[in-house]
Amino acid sequence: MTWEDPLTAHCSGFRTMQDNLSYSIAAQDIRGTIPEDLKGRFFRIGPARNELAGKPFGHWFDGDGAVSSFRVEDGQVHYRSSFVKTPKYLDETAAQRVLYRSFGHNAPGGFFKNLHMPANCANTSIVYHGGKLLSLFEGGRPWRLDLETLETIGEEDFDGVLRTRDTYSAHGKIHPRTGDYINFGMAAGITGPQMNLFRVSPSGRMVKRGKVKVDRMAFCHDNAMTENYLVVMVMPVSFKSPLNVILARDTIDQNMDYQPELGMKVYVVSLDDFSLVRTFEVDPFAFAHCSNCWEENGELFVDVLQLNDEQGEQGKAQFRDIFHQPFPASGKMQRYRFNMINGSVQPEALPNELPCEFPQWDWRKTGTKSRIIYTAAICQNETPGFYNALQRIDLENGSVKVFDSGAGRYVSEPIFVPRTPDSPESQGYLLTAVYDASTELSELVILDAETLSEPIATVPLKNHIPHGFHGGWSSL
Numbered sequence: 001m002t003w004e005d006p007l008t009a010h011c012s013g014f015r016t017m018q019d020n021l022s023y024s025i026a027a028q029d030i031r032g033t034i035p036e037d038l039k040g041r042f043f044r045i046g047p048a049r050n051e052l053a054g055k056p057f058g059h060w061f062d063g064d065g066a067v068s069s070f071r072v073e074d075g076q077v078h079y080r081s082s083f084v085k086t087p088k089y090l091d092e093t094a095a096q097r098v099l100y101r102s103f104g105h106n107a108p109g110g111f112f113k114n115l116h117m118p119a120n121c122a123n124t125s126i127v128y129h130g131g132k133l134l135s136l137f138e139g140g141r142p143w144r145l146d147l148e149t150l151e152t153i154g155e156e157d158f159d160g161v162l163r164t165r166d167t168y169s170a171h172g173k174i175h176p177r178t179g180d181y182i183n184f185g186m187a188a189g190i191t192g193p194q195m196n197l198f199r200v201s202p203s204g205r206m207v208k209r210g211k212v213k214v215d216r217m218a219f220c221h222d223n224a225m226t227e228n229y230l231v232v233m234v235m236p237v238s239f240k241s242p243l244n245v246i247l248a249r250d251t252i253d254q255n256m257d258y259q260p261e262l263g264m265k266v267y268v269v270s271l272d273d274f275s276l277v278r279t280f281e282v283d284p285f286a287f288a289h290c291s292n293c294w295e296e297n298g299e300l301f302v303d304v305l306q307l308n309d310e311q312g313e314q315g316k317a318q319f320r321d322i323f324h325q326p327f328p329a330s331g332k333m334q335r336y337r338f339n340m341i342n343g344s345v346q347p348e349a350l351p352n353e354l355p356c357e358f359p360q361w362d363w364r365k366t367g368t369k370s371r372i373i374y375t376a377a378i379c380q381n382e383t384p385g386f387y388n389a390l391q392r393i394d395l396e397n398g399s400v401k402v403f404d405s406g407a408g409r410y411v412s413e414p415i416f417v418p419r420t421p422d423s424p425e426s427q428g429y430l431l432t433a434v435y436d437a438s439t440e441l442s443e444l445v446i447l448d449a450e451t452l453s454e455p456i457a458t459v460p461l462k463n464h465i466p467h468g469f470h471g472g473w474s475s476l
Contacts, residue, residue: 011323040473044067044465101114101116133146136170195232197209215265236284305334360373372395377402388406410435
């Protein structure tokens with residue numbers, strides 16, 4: 001196929017998704033064979049309505065969230081989709097116009113219509129824990145969905161422990177040993193900026209909350225977790241003029257800026273009692289996502305997807321009109337070693353072959369030393385304007401393997417699923433949703449996580465899944 005513009009061939013993948021789909025994919029339509037030992041649900045979430053009445057929202061972060069679920073069992077696949085029925089989604093659907101402030105646009109009406117935080121779009125990440133399927137948007141509380149039907153149950157407050165104005169990060173972590181779900185949220189406390197901390201038990205009850213003071217209210221998207229610590233790297237992305245945001249002169253996006261002169265701190269918090277154990281200072285950098293993290297010989301090893309200043313500025317600019325432009329944010333994997341004894345910090349470059357984002361690993365290894373990182377990436381095929389490849393980085397031998405999804409085909413964040421609960425690391429499957437711009441439809445692609453060679457199975461859908469953010473897996 002000849003692309004009118006090879007760098008923007010992906011842009012059709014931002015159009016609005018169909019709601020409330022439910023169907024099975026016939027075995028004869030599946031290319032390859034679904035592994036018999038692959039049993040569970042693969043989830044995708046992201047902004048799936050990026051415009052209203054023909055007018056684009058102000059930012060990729062503003063789109064209304066929708067969930068896709070692939071139930072994989074006995075070599076068969078059933079697909080479902082549903083928008084999260086937040087007040088923003090319902091009210092703006094009924095009105096067919098913007099009513100709420102979001103990250104990249106203000107509500108019409110000036111100051112009095114914008115005296116609130118951005119509307120909860122429920123569009124960023126998804127987790128199944130403690131019997132609850134939660135869509136996460138760090139500007140507010142999670143929204144709970146029915147695991148089977150994806151119907152919206154309502155905002156989740158954990159029996160009132162999560163308060164109305166609490167924020168709850170899109171990147172909590174499940175501790176493999178305890179089964180607890182650990183999360184955080186930035187807040188403007190009475191005595192100054194703080195980081196609220198939350199522990200949810202394996203039964204789904206919030207059993208502890210705490211707080212740690214921080215230097216400033218900053219954009220803080222992800223964290224890392226070891227066996228004993230939560231590690232939060234607070235980069236210097238914060239408001240230039242909060243008053244202009246309050247007065248609705250600026251959108252939040254317009255007012256947030258990377259300010260390296262402010263410095264960058266890393267907060268190490270005890271998982272036991274949520275006390276601050278140590279603070280490190282590092283040379284400032286921009287990032288969105290961490291990979292795995294662990295402790296060894298008195299040091300913390302944190303692997304992070306780092307953007308240089310140029311990549312950070314480019315990514316920020318592109319996100320404002322990602323619906324029509326190429327080159328989303330992408331960087332390279334970097335390791336930081338934090339010495340808990342003497343306070344030293346040592347950065348180390350990790351093997352990289354392609355610009356990448358959305359790092360993933362074997363979740364069974366969370367908090368302990370792991371060997372493999374998987375990422376979405378951008379390779380130089382015929383259509384290199386968006387994430388079109390997957391990358392497998394072996395931290396032990398330095399090798400990098402790449403899966404090129406093909407011209408006009410764009411991947412999502414890869415999710416690793418082990419073959420069995422006891423399989424060695426990397427022996428399993430890599431799942432990704434692929435958007436094909438030539439058909440304007442999506443597929444579930446299943447790869448051998450060790451080789452990243454030709455797909456084991458490709459499951460075609462009757463619809464497309466818009467380019468989104470994160471995914472998940474829950475075994476049956």
